[in-house]
Structures are given as C-alpha cells and as structure tokens.
Amino acid sequence: MVLLSFDIWHLSLNSMVKKDYFIGIDIGATNTKLGVVDDNGKIVNQDVISTKEYTPDELLLELADIINDFDFKIKGVGIGVAGPANVKEGKVYYFVNSPGWDNMEVAAKFKLLTKLDTYVDNDVNVMALAEHCYGAGVNYRNIICLTLGSGVGGGIILDNSLYRGNDFVAGEIGHIPVVPEGYDCRCGGRGCLERYVGNEFIVERAINKIENGRQSSIMGLVRGDKSKITPRIIDEAYRIGDKLAEEIWIETGKFIGIALVGVVNLFNPEIIIIGGGIAKTGDILFNTIYDIIKQRAMEIHKRSIKVIPAKLGEVAGIIGAAMLARQRIESR
Numbered sequence: 001m002v003l004l005s006f007d008i009w010h011l012s013l014n015s016m017v018k019k020d021y022f023i024g025i026d027i028g029a030t031n032t033k034l035g036v037v038d039d040n041g042k043i044v045n046q047d048v049i050s051t052k053e054y055t056p057d058e059l060l061l062e063l064a065d066i067i068n069d070f071d072f073k074i075k076g077v078g079i080g081v082a083g084p085a086n087v088k089e090g091k092v093y094y095f096v097n098s099p100g101w102d103n104m105e106v107a108a109k110f111k112l113l114t115k116l117d118t119y120v121d122n123d124v125n126v127m128a129l130a131e132h133c134y135g136a137g138v139n140y141r142n143i144i145c146l147t148l149g150s151g152v153g154g155g156i157i158l159d160n161s162l163y164r165g166n167d168f169v170a171g172e173i174g175h176i177p178v179v180p181e182g183y184d185c186r187c188g189g190r191g192c193l194e195r196y197v198g199n200e201f202i203v204e205r206a207i208n209k210i211e212n213g214r215q216s217s218i219m220g221l222v223r224g225d226k227s228k229i230t231p232r233i234i235d236e237a238y239r240i241g242d243k244l245a246e247e248i249w250i251e252t253g254k255f256i257g258i259a260l261v262g263v264v265n266l267f268n269p270e271i272i273i274i275g276g277g278i279a280k281t282g283d284i285l286f287n288t289i290y291d292i293i294k295q296r297a298m299e300i301h302k303r304s305i306k307v308i309p310a311k312l313g314e315v316a317g318i319i320g321a322a323m324l325a326r327q328r329i330e331s332r
C-alpha cells in the first residue's frame with residue numbers, strides 16, 4: 001500500500017518535471033535530418049529522410065507526421081535551410097539546389113501542421129549557433145564560422161549573438177571577391193571565393209593543371225577518368241605525396257585566407273571555425289589559412305586569432321536548428 005502511493009506520487013512528480021525538448025530540422029539538398037534535442041544540446045532521437053523524394057509541401061507534411069508521433073514535451077521547432085531565409089517572417093527566399101521553395105512561408109506552414117512554434121534560418125547561421133552553444137565556439141563571444149562544400153557559407157556571431165544584417169542574409173563569406181576580373185559567379189558577382197574553393201571549382205583547378213600537362217597520381221586514382229575527380233580524390237593523392245594535390249590545397253588555403261584577412265580586419269573575431277567536407281583535409285589547409293592571416297591581417301586584429309575545425313560535424317544542423325527555436329522562444 002505504501003509502495004503504491006509512493007509510485008503514484010513518483011509518477012505525478014515525473015510528469016510535473018517533464019523536460020522541455022526542441023526539434024531541430026536540417027533540410028539539405030539531398031537529405032533532411034530531424035532530431036529531438038534536450039535543453040543541454042543532446043540529441044535524444046533522430047531520423048533522416050530523402051529531400052529529393054518529396055515536393056517541398058510533401059516534405060513538410062512528412063516531417064510533421066514524424067513529429068506528431070513523438071511522445072516528448074516539445075516547445076518549438078527550428079529549421080535550417082540550404083539557402084537564404086528571413087528569420088523574422090519565417091520565410092525561405094530560395095533554396096540553392098532545390099526548386100519549389102521560392103518565397104515559401106515555411107514557419108507558418110509548419111506551425112499549421114504541428115501546432116508548434118517554428119523558426120527558419122539559413123543552415124550556416126544554424127551551424128554557427130550550434131558551434132557557439134555546444135561546439136568549438138563555447139566560451140567565445142566573437143566568432144566567424146565558415147563551411148566549405150559545394151557552396152561556401154559563413155555565419156557571424158558578434159557579442160554572443162548571430163549577426164544577420166538588414167534582410168537577414170549577412171555572412172556570405174563565399175561571395176567575398178578574391179580575384180579582380182575573376183570568373184563569373186552564380187551569385188551575379190565576379191571572382192568570388194566560392195568560385196575558386198567550392199568543391200566543383202577545386203576539381204576544375206586540378207583538371208586545368210592536368211590538362212596543361214602536369215603529372216599527378218590523381219589520374220591513376222580515377223583510372224584516367226577526369227569526371228571521377230572529387231576533392232576527396234585530391235586529398236587521397238595529397239596523402240600519398242602527390243605534389244599537384246599539395247599545390248591545390250595550398251592554393252585553396254590561400255584563397256580562403258585572403259578572404260578571411262578582410263573578415264578579421266572587419267570584425268575582429270576571437271576565433272574562426274571551419275567545417276564542411278574539405279575541412280577534413282586538415283593541417284595543410286588550416287596552416288595555410290592561418291599563415292596568410294598572420295602575414296596579412298592588421299597587427300592587433302591578428303594577435304590572438306585562432307583558426308580551428310568545427311566540432312559537431314554532421315549533427316550541427318540539428319542541434320543548431322533546435323537552438324534557434326530555443327533562442328527565439330526565450331527572447332520573445
């Protein structure tokens with residue numbers, strides 16, 4: 001009898017202190033990841049579905065179905081998207097590599113489907129939030145985040161808050177010009193960083209050098225098929241001592257470093273966090289970037305600057321989106 005009443009008391013206490021959770025969704029061009037994140041940034045449940053299999057409306061419906069089946073006390077939803085977004089209106093301007101999202105009011109639509117407050121932001125802003133809260137940027141107030149992949153994105157944290165700019169689209173480090181009269185860029189600009197260090201353009205530089213007669217073990221690794229060259233193959237060649245691959249990474253680091261000299265002089269950050277596929281190349285890239293900043297940035301600005309790899313990897317999008325929801329709800 002005593003035991004039973006203790007159990008009832010224990011049960012009701014448990015439901016009274018039921019923890020708060022946030023949903024983080026990371027919609028990429030290929031996959032969409034969804035996670036339930038607790039108040040300490042820990043993912044307690046996650047799922048992944050293919051973005052490409054659905055239209056945008058179908059995708060939101062599918063995600064809502066997953067969430068509506070959860071038995072968690074969910075306070076809100078954050079969504080990171082691979083394109084510029086207006087966090088205030090909960091609207092996606094467009095997706096970089098998926099059609100059908102233009103000017104979609106994603107937050108309002110998702111709230112209708114789930115009854116949960118929903119917030120939307122660009123994926124690199126979301127990654128910057130994650131790294132600031134629980135990753136490489138913990139304990140820093142002024143942080144620049146850079147992601148290197150098919151696109152090159154940036155996130156800026158100033159005095160502990162994300163800087164979004166007038167139209168919520170600040171942070172486009174990938175579209176800082178690094179070459180006067182350089183190649184045309186998809187953004188409408190010219191000579192942008194992304195046009196030299198985005199995945200396909202790293203490959204393009206390697207192919208140009210090979211076509212100009214340079215010898216490289218890259219060609220052996222792809223059995224002579226240039227269309228199979230990827231940044232990963234270039235890295236593989238670098239690791240077996242290939243000189244051309246080494247040159248590609250040094251050039252890549254220089255382009256990135258030059259853009260970051262401007263960023264360091266402009267924002268005076270404490271730390272630069274770099275993530276994304278080619279960040280895995282490691283020392284050669286990070287050392288080249290750091291050396292360029294140390295050579296060229298202004299004296300006081302560069303004194304204590306650190307350039308370090310991102311820590312959260314693949315789950316940064318989920319954790320950061322959940323943190324976006326938490327921050328927006330707490331600041332209401």
Ligand SMILES: [Zn+2]
Binds near residue numbers: 174189190194
């Ligand atoms: Zn551009």
